[in-house]
Amino acid sequence: MTKKLMAALVGLGAMAALTMSVSAAEYNWVAAIHLPETTTHTQALQYFADQLKEKSDGRIEVTVSPGGALGSQREIIESVDLGSIQIGFGECSVYSNYDEAFGVLNLPFLFDNYDQLFAACDGEMGQWMEAKLEEETNLHILNWLNGGARMIYSTKPLETWDDLSGLKIRTPESNVYVSTFSALGANPTPIAMTEVYSSLQQGVVEAMEGTLETGISYKMYEVCSDMLKSGHIYADCQFVMNKDLYNGLPDDIKAIVDECAADAETWERETWLANEDGYLTQLQENNTTVHEIENTEAKEAVASFYEEYIGGDENKQAVFDMIQAVTQ
DSSP states (O other), X not given: OOHHHHHHHHHHHHHHHHHTTOOSOSEEEEEEOSSOTTSHHHHHHHHHHHHHHHHTTTSEEEEEEOTTTTOOHHHHHHHHHHTSSSEEEEOHHHHTTTOGGGGGGGSTTOOSXXXXXXXXXXXXXXXXXXXXXXXXXXXXXXXXXXXXXXXXXXXXXXXXXXXXXXXXXXXXXOHHHHHHHHHTTOEEEEOOGGGHHHHHHTTSOSEEXXXXXXXXXXXXXXXXXXXXXXXXXXXXXXXXXXXXXXXXXXXXXXXXXXXXXXXXXXXXXXXXXXHHHHHHXXXXXXXXXXXXXXXXXXXXXXXXHHHHHHTTOHHHHHHHHHHHHHHO
């Protein structure tokens, strides 16, 4: 049985369960996310669902399924692509499994701050990626959210980039993340986020990388003693909708979807930035040793990786150039 077929069956089974008690709304959709209910992204998805119901006067009803109940992030996106789930939460690192050009956005040390990330996502690069994803899949990007600056959590002392040498580290199920940590000398292992805590606890991996919110939401402080405040990737994320469904909506409903997606984008970006300092404080209060790190050495280590990853591919080079245009 193929992974795509499995994703479809999982999505259809879960959809059947979710729709047993569905409302009498004209449009009944399921929105799935792999993250817990407490995360900003899940709350933003619920905010989006609530706004859709309110602004459509009840014509649209969206059931939010959090916590990976409908699969990992990769499986959720595959289900949206197939149409067994209507809305999902994704990232370009996952879309890189369809076309590696999307992975360029997640190359390490491209951005120095969130303003640069937003300038790329809201500008020419974002428009290019939206069109490219629709060309190659059945996915329609609804908005561009803040995926957060990513840090490195470890079960063993981790203070310098040299400490990554041979370190067994969990990465998302994405080739660009695996390649990045290989270039940094680590031993990367792709694992679904719902399995990370137990993998660290059992010693399957010794480290993982993720945002400050990830450290709190998944209680990384219970299994990881150290955190390297690296900011090696400023990550994107989006709400995506099945393209055929979106394109088939009447104009008035489509306009409501677009308006609510934009509202959710603003809400999520503002909420994320307001919460981030608090997450760092919570990690330290829970006995996580936070190490500040200077990234010059790591940037040098991955410099050749840029050229290797792009590899003369015109689409990858185009994405890279569009990003450089807003960061230089």
